[in-house]
Amino acid sequence: VQLAESGGASVQSGSSLKLSCVARGFPVESHTMIWYRQAPGRQHEWVANIYDRGTTTYSDGVKGRFTVSRDDNKNEVYLQMANLRSEDTALYTCGVQIGSSHYEGQGTQVTVFS
Numbered sequence: 001v002q003l004a005e006s007g008g009a010s011v012q013s014g015s016s017l018k019l020s021c022v023a024r025g026f027p028v029e030s031h032t033m034i035w036y037r038q039a040p041g042r043q044h045e046w047v048a049n050i051y052d053r054g055t056t057t058y059s060d061g062v063k064g065r066f067t068v069s070r071d072d073n074k075n076e077v078y079l080q081m082a083n084l085r086s087e088d089t090a091l092y093t094c095g096v097q098i099g100s101s102h103y104e105g106q107g108t109q110v111t112v113f114s
C-alpha cells in the first residue's frame with residue numbers, strides 16, 4: 001500500500017487549492033479514504049472522509065469550504081479547498097484503514113498567508 005499526496009502550496013487567504021492523493025496497492029473505491037492535517041504545535045486532525053459508496057463527511061472547521069472526491073479510474077482521491085484561511089495552514093495527509101493496518105502518506109504542505 002502506498003499513498004502519495006501532492007498539490008500543496010503557499011497561497012493567500014481566500015484562495016482555492018486542490019490536493020491529490022495517488023493510491024497504489026488497493027482500490028480507493030472499496031475503502032474509506034481519509035484526509036487529515038497537522039499544524040505545527042497542534043494535534044493530528046481529521047478533515048474529511050469519502051466512503052466506499054461515495055458519501056462524504058467533513059469536520060466542522062472545513063464543512064462548506066472543502067470537498068473530497070475521488071477518481072476510481074485513476075485510483076486517486078482529491079481535496080478541493082476553497083476560501084482558505086490562515087488556520088488551514090498544515091501538512092495534509094491522506095490515509096486508509098485496511099484490516100487492522102492504518103496507512104498514511106508523507107503529506108503535502110499547505111500554507112495560507114494573509
